[in-house]
Amino acid sequence: MILIADGGSTKADWIAINKNKEEAFRTRTLGLNPAIVPAEELYNRIINMFQLINVKDDVEEIHFYGAGCGTPKPIQILKTILESIFVNAKIVISEDMLAAVYAATGKEPALVCILGTGSNSCYYDGENMEMLVPSLGYILMDEASGNYFGKKLIIDYFYKNMPAEIAEKFKEEFDLDPDYIKKNLYREPNPNMYLASFAKFMFDFKEEKYIKKIITEGFQEFFKYRILPYNKTIDTPIYFIGSIAHYFRDILEEMAAKNNLVITDVIQRPIDNLLEYHINNIN
Template identity: 80%
Template sequence: MILIADGGSTKADWIAIDNNKKEIFRERTLGLNPAVVAEEELHNRIIHMFQLINIKDEVTEIHFYGAGCGTPKPIKILKDVLQKIFVNAKIFISEDMLAAVYAASGKEPAVVCILGTGSNSCYFDGENLFMKSPSLGYIIMDEASGNYFGKLLLREYYYNKMPKSIAEKFENEFNLDADYIKENLYRKVNPNMYLATFAKFMFEFKEEKYIKRIIKRGFQEFFKYRVLPFEKDTQTPLYFIGSIAYYFRDILEKVAKKNNLKITNVIQRPIDSLLEYHKNNIN
């Protein structure tokens, strides 16, 4: 049995297939980003999923594509966790950017971007993946991601820059007590995932001019740092992966046009396309 997983910071989607590449089941766990989640918590998030544990001894391969898996140290942490659970499996771990490429363009050259809880981008030439800079995560980078917009909304609210009508709705939606926020940001696991919960507020009020302005500003920053440096024109396909890109596609396309680029496609969840890639390309 083979497991294929697309692991973000918020959630991880798993698909189990047999040796004939027939789908057996799907499962979803909490996010498994080894750069921000402790080893013990990674272990707990996996073993609490019955379907995964029920077949753990039958698994012969795991192909895991994950946020936070771009450098050796977190890769080793996650691989050790998985190996202790799936003792008979060969484990292959790659960063989520590669999953995005496989899901979006397959083997064709393209610029591929992630806009979910976190954000990232690369240029894929059909064989190799190129990134202008490594991602340093939610504190320093992650432009236009869920956690980026969450931070922005919190700042706007606390600095009284948010329109009163929006601020009242924001207050009704979230616990905005300063101590509660700081507890979640500085003492609990997955602060990036916590910040991204505030971004969901934007989905509900996406027609508000204030929200549109914030989104447009974030997307322009993403293009500035994560798309334009590749110096590609409209002849190069441009793909986006993730919920932020999916739910605000209309604004994203306008920002792309402003930068003389055209979006080829936006994919909310890459797991289905990733499965097809594996069926067609991996023996």
């Protein structure tokens, strides 16, 4: 049996493939970002999913694509945990950007971008990924991501830059007690996921001038730092992966047009495309 995982910061989608290249089952755990989530919590999130534990001795390969898996140290943390659970498996861990590439374009050249809990981009030439800037995560980067917008909303609320009517609805929907916010940001796992949870608020108000301005400015920042430096033309395919890209696709396409670019496709969840890629490439 082979396990394929698309591991974001908010959630991780798993699919099992049997020896006949057929899907055996699929499941979902909480996010497994080893750059943010403590090792003990990563371990617990996996072993508490019975579908994974039921087959742990039968798994021969694991292909894990994850947020936070772009540098050696977090990769080793996660690999050690997976090896302790799936004792018979060969484990390959890659960053989530590669999963986005395989899901979006397979083996064809394209610009591929992630706009979910976090954000990132690369140019794929058909064989190799080119990333002009490493991702330094939710505190320093992640332009136009869920956590980026969540942070912006919280800041605007407390600085009273949010229109009164929207601020009242924001207050009704979330616990905005300062101590509660600080506890989630500084003492709990997944502060980036916590910040991203506020971004869902924007969808119901995306036609409001204030919200649309936030989204537009965030997307423009993403284009400025994560797309335009590649100096690609309008003929270059551009794919976006993730919930922020999916739910605000219309604004994203407007921003692409302003930058003389065209978005080829937006994929909310890459796991099905990733499954197809692996089935087609299993020997």
